[in-house]
Amino acid sequence: xxxxxxxxxxxxxxxxxxxATAWLLGCxxxxxxxxxxxxxxxxxxxxxGVINRLPTPLAVARKLVAYAGNDLASDLLASLHVxxxxxxxxxxxxxxxxxxxxxxxxxxxIFLPIVEAIRPVSSIxxxxxxxxxxxxxxxxxxxLVGLAVFLVVIVxxxxxxxxxxxxxxxxxxxxxxxxxxxxxxxxxPGTLTEVLIGSRVALMSGWGTVIVAELVAADSGLxxxxxxxxxxxxxxxxxxxxxCFAATGFAMNAAFTWAERRMLPWRHDREREAT
Amino acid sequence: MTRPRRLLARHVALPLVGVECVLAIWxxxxxxxxxxxxxxxxxxxxxxxxxxxxxxxxxxxxxxxxLFEFVTGYAIGVVLGMFVGMLMGEARRFRMAATPVVESLRxxxxxxxxxxxxxxxGTSYVGKILLVAYAVFxxxxxxxxRAVAQVEPTLSRVGTMLGMSRWRLAWQVHLRAAxxxxxxxxxxAAAIGWIxxxxxxxxxxxxxxxxxxxxxxxxLATSVVIGGMVVIGVIGAGxxxxxxVLARRWFDYR
Amino acid sequence: MKIRVETxxxxxxxxxxxxxxxxxxxxxxxxxxxxxxxxxxxxxxxAGREIDVLHDVSFRVEPGHVACVVGPxxxxxxxxxxxxxxxxxxxxxxxxxxxxxxxxxxxxxLGMAFQxxxxxxxxxxxxxxxxxxxxxxxxxxxxxRVADEFLDTVGLADFRDAYPSQLSGGMAQRVGxxxxxxxxxxxLLLDEPFAAVDAFTRLKLQQEFKALLRLNRPTVLFVTxxxxxxxxxxxxxxxxxxxxxxVQRIIPVAREDRDRASPAYARKLADxxxxxxxxxxxQD
Numbered sequence: 024x025x026x027x028x029x030x031x032x033x034x035x036x037x038x039x040x041x042x043a044t045a046w047l048l049g050c051x052x053x054x055x056x057x058x059x060x061x062x063x064x065x066x067x068x069x070x071x072g073v074i075n076r077l078p079t080p081l082a083v084a085r086k087l088v089a090y091a092g093n094d095l096a097s098d099l100l101a102s103l104h105v106x107x108x109x110x111x112x113x114x115x116x117x118x119x120x121x122x123x124x125x126x127x128x129x130x131x132x133i134f135l136p137i138v139e140a141i142r143p144v145s146s147i148x149x150x151x152x153x154x155x156x157x158x159x160x161x162x163x164x165x166x167l168v169g170l171a172v173f174l175v176v177i178v179x180x181x182x183x184x185x186x187x188x189x190x191x192x193x194x195x196x197x198x199x200x201x202x203x204x205x206x207x208x209x210x211x212p213g214t215l216t217e218v219l220i221g222s223r224v225a226l227m228s229g230w231g232t233v234i235v236a237e238l239v240a241a242d243s244g245l246x247x248x249x250x251x252x253x254x255x256x257x258x259x260x261x262x263x264x265x266x267c268f269a270a271t272g273f274a275m276n277a278a279f280t281w282a283e284r285r286m287l288p289w290r291h292d293r294e295r296e297a298t
Numbered sequence: 299m300t301r302p303r304r305l306l307a308r309h310v311a312l313p314l315v316g317v318e319c320v321l322a323i324w325x326x327x328x329x330x331x332x333x334x335x336x337x338x339x340x341x342x343x344x345x346x347x348x349x350x351x352x353x354x355x356x357x358x359x360x361x362x363x364x365l366f367e368f369v370t371g372y373a374i375g376v377v378l379g380m381f382v383g384m385l386m387g388e389a390r391r392f393r394m395a396a397t398p399v400v401e402s403l404r405x406x407x408x409x410x411x412x413x414x415x416x417x418x419x420g421t422s423y424v425g426k427i428l429l430v431a432y433a434v435f436x437x438x439x440x441x442x443x444r445a446v447a448q449v450e451p452t453l454s455r456v457g458t459m460l461g462m463s464r465w466r467l468a469w470q471v472h473l474r475a476a477x478x479x480x481x482x483x484x485x486x487a488a489a490i491g492w493i494x495x496x497x498x499x500x501x502x503x504x505x506x507x508x509x510x511x512x513x514x515x516x517x518l519a520t521s522v523v524i525g526g527m528v529v530i531g532v533i534g535a536g537x538x539x540x541x542x543v544l545a546r547r548w549f550d551y552r
Numbered sequence: 553m554k555i556r557v558e559t560x561x562x563x564x565x566x567x568x569x570x571x572x573x574x575x576x577x578x579x580x581x582x583x584x585x586x587x588x589x590x591x592x593x594x595x596x597x598x599a600g601r602e603i604d605v606l607h608d609v610s611f612r613v614e615p616g617h618v619a620c621v622v623g624p625x626x627x628x629x630x631x632x633x634x635x636x637x638x639x640x641x642x643x644x645x646x647x648x649x650x651x652x653x654x655x656x657x658x659x660x661x662l663g664m665a666f667q668x669x670x671x672x673x674x675x676x677x678x679x680x681x682x683x684x685x686x687x688x689x690x691x692x693x694x695x696x697r698v699a700d701e702f703l704d705t706v707g708l709a710d711f712r713d714a715y716p717s718q719l720s721g722g723m724a725q726r727v728g729x730x731x732x733x734x735x736x737x738x739x740l741l742l743d744e745p746f747a748a749v750d751a752f753t754r755l756k757l758q759q760e761f762k763a764l765l766r767l768n769r770p771t772v773l774f775v776t777x778x779x780x781x782x783x784x785x786x787x788x789x790x791x792x793x794x795x796x797x798x799v800q801r802i803i804p805v806a807r808e809d810r811d812r813a814s815p816a817y818a819r820k821l822a823d824x825x826x827x828x829x830x831x832x833x834x835q836d
Binding site: 450452453455456458459460461462463466471474475477551 | 638
């Protein structure tokens with residue numbers, strides 16, 4: 024009988040830890056992607072075909088640095104300002120309204136179907152209307168972001184206000200809590216927890232809405248800059264701005280997930296939205 | 299009240315009360331603030347506009363363009379997304395290599411790509427189709443990879459024991475087992491894809507529902523704007539529901 | 553204990569296993585139907601540690617015999633089965649069937665019933681039993697016919713067109729067994745197949761089990777935690793230690809030991825339980 028399956032043992036010794044392999048392969052993947060990008064940009068360099076002018080990663084990086092030294096900070100601040108206000112307004116109103124609609128049987132049955140009907144009509148569809156109503160300024164964008172965040176968070180708020188774990192309810196009864204105490208100690212924290220989680224999920228939709236609002240209104244912020252460089256056919260700058268937008272979204276998401284994990288260590292993620 | 303009548307009251311009558319409330323508030327706002335029709339048309343005006351639109355050929359052409367862009371992009375995105383997602387779910391090494399790339403691109407929201415597609419493809423339908431495909435692709439890739447990875451391990455062992463090759467195992471077992479989850483993902487992807495088309499048409503298009511609405515907004519034909527939004531909502535809901543029905547019939551074994 | 557594959561998701565298994573061929577065909581003939589476990593060690597990495605599951609396990613099962621593996625729960629019995637099935641490769645040591653090394657991946661000579669029935673929820677019961685035959689090349693009609701036969705044998709003829717979600721745990725488990733038997737395997741591996749079934753049904757199934765084996769006379773490796781069951785069904789009982797498991801004792805079972813009314817049975821039971829550290833007599 025030939026060799027034993029001892030190969031497995033020596034292979035185990037040579038194998039890297041799973042984390043190291045993940046890192047290595049991940050970096051390799053990124054490098055491959057960048058390489059493909061560069062090759063494609065060389066191929067398309069002479070304006071043939073539909074995609075003319077695909078800049079190399081290096082060109083984009085250069086534009087990014089230039090932008091950073093220039094208007095990036097102010098544009099970013101403008102966009103973040105819009106986002107922050109809209110997000111707060113949306114989350115707060117969703118928390119309040121969600122709490123009311125969730126706890127009141129009647130009001131809930133009357134108004135929640137309407138919310139459900141509006142939800143599929145994403146806030147993006149409201150952009151032209153918002154511009155008609157509020158013009159091009161801050162108000163229309165805050166309205167849009169607020170609407171987007173509201174529609175996401177309200178589901179969490181309603182759920183949170185309704186779903187008090189049964190054993191907590193029983194404990195409350197045993198301790199002889201009255202309705203007001205119950206509300207303060209059970210319903211409110213439960214709702215707020217869910218609202219927090221929903222607010223993080225709503226981050227990406229809110230941030231995405233900011234960009235659409237700015238693309239259409241185009242008066243200030245990253246979106247406006249994006250339109251401006253698009254109109255001057257500056258493809259590397261367009262891509263650089265897109266990267267800024269994505270990086271900010273990523274940073275906010277990471278910061279939020281970290282904060283959420285610190286504040287609510289006992290809760291796991293629900294569905295993580297794709298965008 | 300007898301039980302069926304009470305159920306009817308709760309599930310139909312009350313929501314209708316809600317709709318009534320909204321309409322009432324709408325009318326009241328008009329009356330109180332005396333807003334001109336270009337800011338807030340009456341519900342009746344919007345209804346009338348919708349009836350008029352439905353009878354115009356141009357409207358249906360716009361709807362047709364938007365739907366065509368959506369359906370084509372959706373089909374491409376779903377197929378590619380499921381394929382790559384399956385690859386990521388099955389081959390651990392590929393998943394580790396591809397994840398950073400997929401995750402970083404995921405943060406470049408479809409809407410951020412709109413100006414670039416306009417630069418590259420102009421206002422033609424090609425750019426919109428690619429945009430929808432991109433949006434749908436990312437939803438499906440992530441969901442498929444996760445769903446395939448979460449298939450009950452026993453099923454994989456059973457398949458191997460029965461003599462299935464890895465390829466067959468992936469297609470006939472993993473994909474089928476993940477089908478219900480993929481069906482929900484397909485619905486979510488449809489919603490996002492549809493909105494991506496509309497958004498792209500808002501920013502720059504030569505035809506389509508979004509263009510119709512932005513033109514109306516520019517000329518302050520607000521009832522057309524609101525009517526258009528209703529149409530967007532109806533089509534979006536219809537597409538989602540349609541996909542849901544199809545998915546349940548084909549894939550849901552529960 | 554569930555079978556733990558090395559990675560959370562069963563990873564790339566080579567499409568065709570490599571079989572070690574014995575040097576001479578005659579030698580293979582001599583070992584036909586024999587299952588040999590030879591100095592097998594197995595461990596896996598989890599949460600940064602090496603967990604040893606099997607430690608120098610060696611035993612032999614004669615062709616056509618039933619070997620019942622008993623031991624404390626979590627001791628690695630299921631892992632042993634996974635190794636015999638070619639779902640895992642042992643860290644050290646070798647398993648041989650038919651004189652050749654058990655290949656990683658597909659092994660057409662074996663059939664296995666797992667602890668969780670593992671029925672494909674989108675297929676009917678009959679299709680579930682038939683799929684293995686179809687994978688091995690039989691026509692749809694033939695596969696269905698054979699599937700019906702074996703479903704009849706396990707008493708589920710009426711549930712041919714039912715779906716797994718409509719079955720109770722015990723019934724699903726029986727479908728799993730029918731599926732394994734329908735493959736007419738030469739090596740049959742069973743992972744606590746009667747665990748989810750109530751005591752009466754279990755006794756009934758034990759009785760029928762021997763009849764089922766008469767068709768093919770496969771070599772059987774049967775994992776159970778139920779010692780009376782092991783005595784009823786096994787030609788040999790392999791008693792394992794706690795994890796990391798090794799073979800504590802191999803207890804042969806003779807025909808007269810199976811009669812539950814006999815003193816021989818009582819002695820065999822006491823013997824086996826003693827190995828497992830359990831006194832056969834519960835004192836007040």
